[in-house]
Amino acid sequence: MLKKGKKTRAWEAARKRLKARYMNLGITSCEMRLKDCMGTFGLSFAHRYKRSDSRCEHTFEKTCLACASCHGKTEYNRELNEEVFTRLRGEE
Numbered sequence: 001m002l003k004k005g006k007k008t009r010a011w012e013a014a015r016k017r018l019k020a021r022y023m024n025l026g027i028t029s030c031e032m033r034l035k036d037c038m039g040t041f042g043l044s045f046a047h048r049y050k051r052s053d054s055r056c057e058h059t060f061e062k063t064c065l066a067c068a069s070c071h072g073k074t075e076y077n078r079e080l081n082e083e084v085f086t087r088l089r090g091e092e
């Protein structure tokens with residue numbers, strides 16, 4: 001097994017804080033709401049910038065809650081991802 005890298009461990013810690021933040025805000029289902037949105041199915045945090053991007057931040061402003069379907073759609077579609085984040089979190 002590969003040892004977990006620094007980035008992975010930092011993300012795991014940040015994810016716990018984010019979960020609490022989202023819970024406090026009452027966000028418990030997919031925010032993206034794209035076509036074929038699955039609501040609460042396979043929820044996870046989507047990043048405005050990928051974790052491999054130096055601009056990536058594990059903050060509320062740079063993440064959103066996404067279902068499996070929406071996350072999959074935006075994961076490899078930078079334009080769509082940016083569009084969704086602009087709608088949800090505003091311009092960069």
Ligand SMILES: [Zn+2]
Nearest residue numbers: 030037067070
């Ligand atoms: Zn969705």
